[in-house]
Amino acid sequence: MTLSVNDRIQLTPAKTCSPSLAADPWKFDPVPGYGPGSSQADPVPEPAVHPGQLPAAYRQMPEDELHRRILAAKAQLGDELVILGHFYQRDEVVQHADFLGDSFQLAKAALSRPEARSIVFCGVHFMAETADILSRGDQRVILPNLAAGCSMADMADEDSVESAWEEICEVYGADPQNVRPGADGKLPVLPVTYMNSSAALKAFCGRHGGIVCTSSNAEAVLEWAFERAHRVLFFPDQHLGRNTAKAMGVPLEQMPIWNPRRPLGGNTEQQLVEARVLLWHGFCSVHRRFTVAQIDQARAEHPGCRVIVHPECPMPVVDAADAAGSTDAIRKYVAASSPGEVIAIGTEINLVNRLAAEYPDRTIFCLDPVICPCSTMYRIHPGYLAWVLDELVEGRAPNQITVNAEVAEPARVALDRMLAAVPK
Ligand code: 13P
Numbered sequence: 001m002t003l004s005v006n007d008r009i010q011l012t013p014a015k016t017c018s019p020s021l022a023a024d025p026w027k028f029d030p031v032p033g034y035g036p037g038s039s040q041a042d043p044v045p046e047p048a049v050h051p052g053q054l055p056a057a058y059r060q061m062p063e064d065e066l067h068r069r070i071l072a073a074k075a076q077l078g079d080e081l082v083i084l085g086h087f088y089q090r091d092e093v094v095q096h097a098d099f100l101g102d103s104f105q106l107a108k109a110a111l112s113r114p115e116a117r118s119i120v121f122c123g124v125h126f127m128a129e130t131a132d133i134l135s136r137g138d139q140r141v142i143l144p145n146l147a148a149g150c151s152m153a154d155m156a157d158e159d160s161v162e163s164a165w166e167e168i169c170e171v172y173g174a175d176p177q178n179v180r181p182g183a184d185g186k187l188p189v190l191p192v193t194y195m196n197s198s199a200a201l202k203a204f205c206g207r208h209g210g211i212v213c214t215s216s217n218a219e220a221v222l223e224w225a226f227e228r229a230h231r232v233l234f235f236p237d238q239h240l241g242r243n244t245a246k247a248m249g250v251p252l253e254q255m256p257i258w259n260p261r262r263p264l265g266g267n268t269e270q271q272l273v274e275a276r277v278l279l280w281h282g283f284c285s286v287h288r289r290f291t292v293a294q295i296d297q298a299r300a301e302h303p304g305c306r307v308i309v310h311p312e313c314p315m316p317v318v319d320a321a322d323a324a325g326s327t328d329a330i331r332k333y334v335a336a337s338s339p340g341e342v343i344a345i346g347t348e349i350n351l352v353n354r355l356a357a358e359y360p361d362r363t364i365f366c367l368d369p370v371i372c373p374c375s376t377m378y379r380i381h382p383g384y385l386a387w388v389l390d391e392l393v394e395g396r397a398p399n400q401i402t403v404n405a406e407v408a409e410p411a412r413v414a415l416d417r418m419l420a421a422v423p424k
């Protein structure tokens with residue numbers, strides 16, 4: 001029998017990146033409130049139930065009883081309900097998802113079930129916000145645990161991006177509230193936000209001629225941006241920005257880091273003038289753990305093995321790998337491999353272990369020797385899922401993610417540009 005990541009963590013907490021993961025989410029994060037990655041403009045839903053306030057019955061319920069309740073509630077809600085799950089969710093949750101995907105696929109999935117009154121999003125906060133922005137007004141999006149945010153999304157907040165924008169525009173002689181194209185028809189700079197950002201930052205991009213990207217379409221989005229602007233301010237993930245722009249031929253010296261704590265982001269005016277991509281100083285703490293040494297070791301232990309990593313990994317890791325791609329691209333890479341092949345993967349452990357279980361005739365393993373799930377994705381425990389579904393059956397909708405119209409409208413502009421810029 002294959003053990004789930006949750007089972008492994010419970011059995012061997014010392015082998016995880018943080019032994020505290022063995023605790024249930026309501027113990028792990030006792031501070032009430034939104035998790036990281038919440039939009040500053042997003043009102044706290046009412047009734048908001050925070051970690052620690054999940055009804056005790058659900059905290060104490062055995063896993064098989066939670067499973068049974070989830071199935072019963074799904075059967076009762078029928079087509080009124082759709083459960084979306086990201087590939088990084090734990091198996092105990094994934095088995096209940098109607099649709100499993102990467103963040104781009106899940107954004108589109110939110111559009112594909114207009115008959116579903118409730119979209120229960122088993123993912124993180126920025127994904128639920130995006131679903132709310134793209135879904136119909138009579139649909140409601142529910143995030144089972146409000147503390148499921150994204151620490152990378154939190155690295156770029158609206159105020160820091162606004163002040164960076166003002167400084168940057170001043171260097172380029174542009175009005176930050178109304179950047180105009182020059183004589184060649186191109187803007188001096190345009191903002192691009194990774195999907196892993198608050199709705200407020202997507203709205204910022206919508207207002208300033210910018211666009212959203214995901215790891216599956218970053219190159220197409222940057223092409224779109226370079227058709228319209230000389231430069232791009234890319235946030236929050238420096239690694240996705242650098243890996244993508246480098247693959248498109250942008251020299252590294254034209255990709256300075258923007259450190260929001262330093263004047264001019266830590267650059268000279270000259271560097272900013274020569275820049276093509278300004279990379280926000282953000283990163284994913286899961287993908288930052290992958291190293292070239294791990295790849296070397298995998299190749300030494302498994303001569304002929306292939307290595308694929310997520311583009312949130314640092315550039316030397318992406319360069320040393322055979323391929324890089326979104327979570328769905330990784331899934332497809334494995335699906336296209338042949339029995340007997342060895343594939344080392346640099347991404348979150350739940351996805352890697354699921355692929356290993358799905359393809360037992362291949363050797364599939366994670367480059368990171370330590371069990372390291374995305375701790376915020378991991379906060380969607382089946383207890384939260386069972387609870388929100390039972391509440392929906394009772395006619396209540398807890399933890400609804402509602403992006404107010406002032407933010408949602410410009411954010412939708414930036415998301416629609418992405419949807420139009422990349423193949424459907
Ligand atoms: P994908 O778009 O590849 O699913 O990535 C989302 C994410 O958060 C990766 O860390």
Ligand code: SF4
Nearest residue numbers: 150151152284286374
């Ligand atoms: Fe955010 Fe990293 Fe988790 Fe993805 S894996 S949701 S980028 S913290």
